[in-house]
Amino acid sequence: AEPLTEKAGNVDIRIVDVAKEFGDEAALYGVSLHIRAGELLALLGPSGSGKTTLLRIIAGLEVPDRGQVFFGEQDATSLPVQQRRVGFVFQHYALFRHLNVADNIAYGLRARPRGSRPAEKDIRRRVSDLLDLVQLSGYERRFPGNLSGGQCQRVALARALAVEPRVLLLDEPFGALDAKVRKDLRGWIRQLHQRTGQTTIFVTHDQDEALELADRVAILNDGRLEQVGSVDDVQDRPETPFVMAFLGDVSHFIAEVVDNQLLIQGRPVPVDPPADLSGKVRLYCRPWDLRLAPAGEGHIAGVVTGIRRVGSLRRVEVTSPADTKIEVEVPAATDLRIGQDIGLEIVRGRVTE
Ligand code: ATP
Numbered sequence: 001a002e003p004l005t006e007k008a009g010n011v012d013i014r015i016v017d018v019a020k021e022f023g024d025e026a027a028l029y030g031v032s033l034h035i036r037a038g039e040l041l042a043l044l045g046p047s048g049s050g051k052t053t054l055l056r057i058i059a060g061l062e063v064p065d066r067g068q069v070f071f072g073e074q075d076a077t078s079l080p081v082q083q084r085r086v087g088f089v090f091q092h093y094a095l096f097r098h099l100n101v102a103d104n105i106a107y108g109l110r111a112r113p114r115g116s117r118p119a120e121k122d123i124r125r126r127v128s129d130l131l132d133l134v135q136l137s138g139y140e141r142r143f144p145g146n147l148s149g150g151q152c153q154r155v156a157l158a159r160a161l162a163v164e165p166r167v168l169l170l171d172e173p174f175g176a177l178d179a180k181v182r183k184d185l186r187g188w189i190r191q192l193h194q195r196t197g198q199t200t201i202f203v204t205h206d207q208d209e210a211l212e213l214a215d216r217v218a219i220l221n222d223g224r225l226e227q228v229g230s231v232d233d234v235q236d237r238p239e240t241p242f243v244m245a246f247l248g249d250v251s252h253f254i255a256e257v258v259d260n261q262l263l264i265q266g267r268p269v270p271v272d273p274p275a276d277l278s279g280k281v282r283l284y285c286r287p288w289d290l291r292l293a294p295a296g297e298g299h300i301a302g303v304v305t306g307i308r309r310v311g312s313l314r315r316v317e318v319t320s321p322a323d324t325k326i327e328v329e330v331p332a333a334t335d336l337r338i339g340q341d342i343g344l345e346i347v348r349g350r351v352t353e
Pocket of ligand 1 (some may be wrong): 022023025026027045046047048049052053054162205256
């Protein structure tokens with residue numbers, strides 16, 4: 001029998017050029033992604049971008065039309081789900097309603113074939129350790145119908161972890177819960193990951209959730225991978241306009257490249273345009289790429305039309321004469337009032353055609 005105390009068999013997972021169509025609609029176009037052993041990776045993207053399809057391919061619930069999935073050195077592309085040793089938790093908790101908490105958690109262990117099935121006393125010990133881990137000790141005999149949504153999801157997590165999965169797959173596991181419970185569970189997943197070092201892939205369409213939880217973030221859009229990187233990478237060095245727009249209240253401006261210099265309203269902007277571009281281009285700026293300037297100065301003129309707090313900073317909405325709304329992040333102490341004329345200086349940005 002496999003020892004239950006053994007460290008989870010974390011492996012790195014490599015997805016190589018995976019494509020999948022449903023009917024004649026493509027869900028994934030040749031996605032390649034390397035998930036490192038022990039990391040918590042968030043798969044982030046809008047609805048329909050292919051996150052769930054990719055997760056189901058990793059789980060073995062879906063077979064790709066093309067490409068391969070490796071678990072460590074093993075080609076797992078057509079390995080049946082039962083042989084992958086993956087744990088998963090989906091949005092709608094699928095606990096067995098007729099089994100109590102302990103039996104739900106033990107289910108995967110008891111379902112193992114004789115020979116690899118642990119002894120009953122080892123199963124009981126493991127269930128008790130897992131309940132401790134998800135902070136539900138004492139809930140062994142409760143039934144799912146007597147638990148809150150958040151508690152059910154913690155039992156589902158314990159059940160997924162019971163089989164010592166090589167990877168833990170979470171698909172919007174808090175999607176059906178209210179905001180307060182979601183926030184608690186996030187902190188709690190983070191803690192769990194720090195304690196267990198379990199390789200985890202977390203699907204979400206909520207950027208705050210991804211940025212708060214993950215070591216690294218993979219951003220999907222329309223079946224394609226836009227960028228993979230640390231939270232700082234994707235926030236501070238977005239590689240595509242989509243990533244920029246998805247992660248912040250991005251403003252864009254029409255600019256012009258003249259002799260390799262970027263200009264707005266004839267004034268130079270401190271952003272280097274790509275060498276192959278000239279003429280009219282689009283400049284994308286995030287709220288922290290802009291600075292307020294006195295009226296009549298800076299690159300853009302506007303009026304303050306909104307002020308709100310974001311943590312210890314403030315977000316100022318500036319409306320320009322072209323009727324565009326521009327979000328700017330400023331220190332909380334900045335003295336401003338609605339209706340005031342203001343200038344905007346562009347400090348950074350990203351240029352595309
Ligand atoms: P959501 O957050 O809404 O779940 P997602 O990013 O997880 O979205 P997927 O569920 O992977 O996206 O869907 C990607 C595309 O594939 C969508 O256009 C979807 O309609 C399609 N699709 C997914 N599963 C199936 C299926 N079983 N049959 C037909 N089309 C499907």
